[in-house]
Amino acid sequence: MASRSLNIVHLIGNLTRDPELRYTPKGTAVCGMGLATNRYWTTEQGEKKDEVEFHKITVWAKLAELCNQLLFKGRKIYIEGRLQTRKWQDKQGIERYSTEIIADNMIILDNKRQEGQPGSQPIAGQPNVVKTVDEAPPEPSAPEKK
Numbered sequence: 001m002a003s004r005s006l007n008i009v010h011l012i013g014n015l016t017r018d019p020e021l022r023y024t025p026k027g028t029a030v031c032g033m034g035l036a037t038n039r040y041w042t043t044e045q046g047e048k049k050d051e052v053e054f055h056k057i058t059v060w061a062k063l064a065e066l067c068n069q070l071l072f073k074g075r076k077i078y079i080e081g082r083l084q085t086r087k088w089q090d091k092q093g094i095e096r097y098s099t100e101i102i103a104d105n106m107i108i109l110d111n112k113r114q115e116g117q118p119g120s121q122p123i124a125g126q127p128n129v130v131k132t133v134d135e136a137p138p139e140p141s142a143p144e145k146k
Contacts, residue, residue: 007082009101011055012109013037015075019059021068031064033057033071035079035101056100057081067106075112080105 016034023029035055042048057079059067071077081103090096 009079009081009083011035011037011079011101012076013055013079015071015073015077016054018073019068019071021064029061029064029068031059031067033059033067035077056098057103058084058100059103059106063103063106070108071106072112075108076110078105078107078109079103 013035016036019031019033021029021031035057037053037055039051039053040048041050079101081101083099084102085097085099087095087097
């Protein structure tokens with residue numbers, strides 16, 4: 001019997017650079033971007049500390065094209081995906097490893113718009129509104145009794 005396993009990553013952070021869109025020889029879109037996440041804590045002595053972790057994100061297909069259109073450096077996003085580690089040999093023959101997040105889902109968490117930046121113009125057919133995570137959904141109204 002095969003045992004189950006799970007490989008899911010959830011991150012909220014800020015983009016460290018503009019997305020870079022490329023296409024495979026077969027025409028599939030692939031977008032690469034960097035994401036920074038922060039961790040804050042207080043030591044036992046009351047000293048405030050913080051730590052930044054940098055992540056390599058790869059997005060494929062239609063989501064890659066959307067990321068390229070809507071995202072830019074500094075934008076706060078939520079990414080959901082899986083970890084993938086690749087192994088290769090460099091020019092000197094040394095084995096190298098790279099771990100990245102292959103994203104399956106992306107949600108924009110801010111409403112930044114910068115003139116001249118990707119994402120400053122709405123996509124045809126979509127509203128020019130991006131809700132933030134801090135906004136609470138409207139309370140459902142009680143059904144009217146007749």
